[in-house]
Amino acid sequence: MDLKQIRQQLAKNNLKATRPRQAILEALAQASGWVTAKSLFDKLSGQEANIDFSTICRNLELLSSIGILCRVDRDSNGIFAYSLSEMDEHHHHLICRSCGKISPMEFCPLQQLNSTQTAGYSELECRFEIYGCCRDCQGKQGK
Amino acid sequence: MDLKQIRQQLAKNNLKATRPRQAILEALAQASGWVTAKSLFDKLSGQEANIDFSTICRNLELLSSIGILCRVDRDSNGIFAYSLSEMDEHHHHLICRSCGKISPMEFCPLQQLNSTQTAGYSELECRFEIYGCCRDCQGKQGK
DNA sequence: AATATAAATGCAAGTACTTGCATTTATATT
DNA sequence: AATATAAATGCAAGTACTTGCATTTATATT
Ligand SMILES: [Mn+2]
Ligand SMILES: [Mn+2]
Ligand SMILES: [Zn+2]
Ligand SMILES: [Zn+2]
Numbered sequence: 440m441d442l443k444q445i446r447q448q449l450a451k452n453n454l455k456a457t458r459p460r461q462a463i464l465e466a467l468a469q470a471s472g473w474v475t476a477k478s479l480f481d482k483l484s485g486q487e488a489n490i491d492f493s494t495i496c497r498n499l500e501l502l503s504s505i506g507i508l509c510r511v512d513r514d515s516n517g518i519f520a521y522s523l524s525e526m527d528e529h530h531h532h533l534i535c536r537s538c539g540k541i542s543p544m545e546f547c548p549l550q551q552l553n554s555t556q557t558a559g560y561s562e563l564e565c566r567f568e569i570y571g572c573c574r575d576c577q578g579k580q581g582k
Numbered sequence: 583m584d585l586k587q588i589r590q591q592l593a594k595n596n597l598k599a600t601r602p603r604q605a606i607l608e609a610l611a612q613a614s615g616w617v618t619a620k621s622l623f624d625k626l627s628g629q630e631a632n633i634d635f636s637t638i639c640r641n642l643e644l645l646s647s648i649g650i651l652c653r654v655d656r657d658s659n660g661i662f663a664y665s666l667s668e669m670d671e672h673h674h675h676l677i678c679r680s681c682g683k684i685s686p687m688e689f690c691p692l693q694q695l696n697s698t699q700t701a702g703y704s705e706l707e708c709r710f711e712i713y714g715c716c717r718d719c720q721g722k723q724g725k
Numbered sequence: 726a727a728t729a730t731a732a733a734t735g736c737a738a739g740t741a742c743t744t745g746c747a748t749t750t751a752t753a754t755t
Numbered sequence: 756a757a758t759a760t761a762a763a764t765g766c767a768a769g770t771a772c773t774t775g776c777a778t779t780t781a782t783a784t785t
Contacts, residue, residue: 540756552689557714565713567709602764
């Protein structure tokens with residue numbers, strides 16, 4: 440998803456292309472990997488921008504909710520990692536507990552689910568992440 | 583899982599049956615539903631117990647990790663809900679975004695997963711929750 | 726170009742844990 | 756029963772957001 444598509448996506452969702460929001464998206468594009476609210480804040484604070492930490496958090500969450508960003512709970516400790524989505528389709532992530540590496544997975548359990556388990560429920564969404572120890576990290580013991 | 587089984591489960595994991603821990607487990611047994619760290623803290627603070635909030639958080643997390651408790655992120659906002667596990671087997675949960683109702687689901691996506699997606703990874707675990715709007719809450723709009 | 730309006734921001738205060746560390750306590754061993 | 760030891764606790768400080776609200780700003784309409 441390039442910046443042109445992102446602007447369209449914003450417009451489609453009635454979201455404004457504010458200066459802070461654009462600075463955040465540009466920083467994400469430059470980073471070309473995963474960032475945290477804090478790492479973005481530190482990066483953007485150096486520049487003239489000076490964007491509030493709460494603005495960053497709100498944007499990361501909002502942009503994730505419309506599919507522009509991916510978000511994962513890297514250590515299951517409330518520190519979220521974000522990146523520009525690596526693919527257009529809905530997907531989930533596989534996370535190495537040891538080195539923090541994050542890989543996309545096409546599999547979505549919601550599609551596999553026998554619908555009797557969610558009978559009567561509407562507006563279904565799921566949260567799904569797999570944690571493990573990647574090949575590079577096996578041998579090197581512990582975290 | 584009754585209190586006898588719980589004690590065995592603790593011993594098996596080299597966990598002590600401390601006074602705070604037992605008070606927490608008893609409170610959970612009485613509550614017979616879902617509680618938060620804060621609701622437990624408020625309840626136990628009234629009594630002679632007077633257990634530190636961090637002790638409660640640490641126990642809830644620890645007891646969840648050995649399967650005595652279930653834990654869910656009810657509103658995806660970092661407030662966790664806990665209960666004594668309703669079943670012995672590993673399982674996940676379906677959560678109503680509107681009323682907060684939590685129902686167990688036997689389905690575990692990790693078992694359904696094509697193993698090529700996690701090739702090279704060991705010690706796999708998954709986090710999986712489904713959010714939706716339950717039958718009772720449909721009609722009543724919004725949250 | 727001026728105006729209206731909904732969205733977004735920045736600030737300050739709040740929330741829900743989380744962590745480090747010295748001290749206490751439950752259990753196993755003698 | 757006394758002792759050793761690993762586990763757990765309580766306290767204080769820290770972290771990572773989150774929320775409410777007055778003010779600002781981007782976009783659509785006139
Ligand atoms: Mn992704
Ligand atoms: Mn359960
Ligand atoms: Zn790794
Ligand atoms: Zn409901």
